[in-house]
Amino acid sequence: MSVKVYVQAIGAIGPGANNWPEWRAILRGEVAYQAAATINPVLTVLPSAERRRVGASVKIALVSGLEALAAADIDPSTMTTVFCSSGGDGENCHLICEALAGSDRLISPTRFHNSVHNAPSGYWGIASGAMLPSTSLCGYDAGFAVGLLEAAVQCSVEKRPVLLVVYDAPYPEPLHSTRPIADRFAVSMLLTPEATPTSMAAIDVSLHKAASTTMENSALENVRSSIPAARALPLMQSLAQLPAHASAADIYLEYVNGQSLRIKLGAG
Template sequence: MTISAYIDGIGLLGPGLNGWPSAQSILLGQQTYQPSKTVLPSPILLPTAERRRSGAVIKLTLAAGLEAIAASGQEAKKLASVFSLSGGDGENCHAICEMLASEDRAISPTRFHNSVHNAAAGYWGIATGAMTNASVLSAFDASFGAGLLEAMVQVVVDDTHTLLLACDTPYPEPLHSTRPITDAFGIALVLAPKGSKHSFAHISVAMTDACANTLNDSALENLRLGIPAARGLPLLEAIATRQNARVVLDYLDNCRLDVTITPC
């Protein structure tokens, strides 16, 4: 079975990749990729109190998501959304574990509030005014593929625009040694049921047992392997070529995603 949609907006933020326009030349090998720590912008759309409480996941989803929406010509408050994270807010998780290991085991309400897996979706609604459906999922290293499938199924079944936000942030030590995520990274895609003047490409997805595509640049390949959300980089590379392309994306151990891209 194959499902299809149009990509109307792209957002990207990660180590040395600061937005989709500048990242395209890097993905095409026209500019040398220079890894640098991800800088997360302040979530200025949030009210002051929520802005102060927001962690890395909130800042990352807002930055990537708003870039994709701006390119799509859509209104954030009218879009259904799919949030796909391999884990959760690593810094918040670390802080809660420290509290539980201390003599004073009282967890602050803010820490508890931000510990739930749908916290990013809640902050997104506050920032954008969105009251549409928001799905939140986690599939460990398969989270980008799972999020892409969920978002595309919503587009096809509900005949509606859907925003995919696939993001990950690192854990501090000692959790990092058990779950090493190298840096904060996020990909956002606005997916549409029909093409428009904003469409970058038509995308079709099916299942395959073929091996996943890798990236020729060793530093970018390390990034792809080091952060689950970055498993979507071969898809962005294919879009950047502005040519017909087929890529295989990591998903489950014995099942990958066969993706066909046709530029618009």
């Protein structure tokens, strides 16, 4: 069984590129990839009090999501969303563990507030005024594929657009040694149940047992393999190269329980 939806727009931020146009140029081979630490984006859509509270995970998630919707010229408050990451806000988790290991063991209300896994979707609601349903998932290394399948199913069944936002940020030490994530990365895709004049491509998703698709460029493969959210890069590359490579090979993304999510690209 497969699910077919349409990709309308993309937003992305990560090491070496700050938005989708920059990633697209790299993935097309128009610009050489230069590895660099992910920037800490300025988030102007939140009130000042909330801006002071949010961490890197929330910032990159919201920035990528807003980029996708801006490219599609869609009001963020009208959008159903699916958020997914490998394990949530690692920095906030570290600070809570640090507080619990101290003498007074007191956790600040802000830390506790940001510890819930759906914190990014909550801040999204504050920033956009969105009142529609939002789903928050956790997929470890398979976060992008888990989120994409969930968003595609919702889009297909509910017959309405869905914004997928997948993000990851590293843990500080000592947690980083146990769960290494190389840098921050976020990617968002706006999906629709039907084609529109601005559709980038159709994607047909289904579950299979197959090896994950990798990147030919070794530097980009290092990004893909070292940041769970960056498992999206093979799909991002195929979308970036359209329509020149309209007959792209199937893409296989790491899923759970030994399975892969197969993605077949078609005309938008």
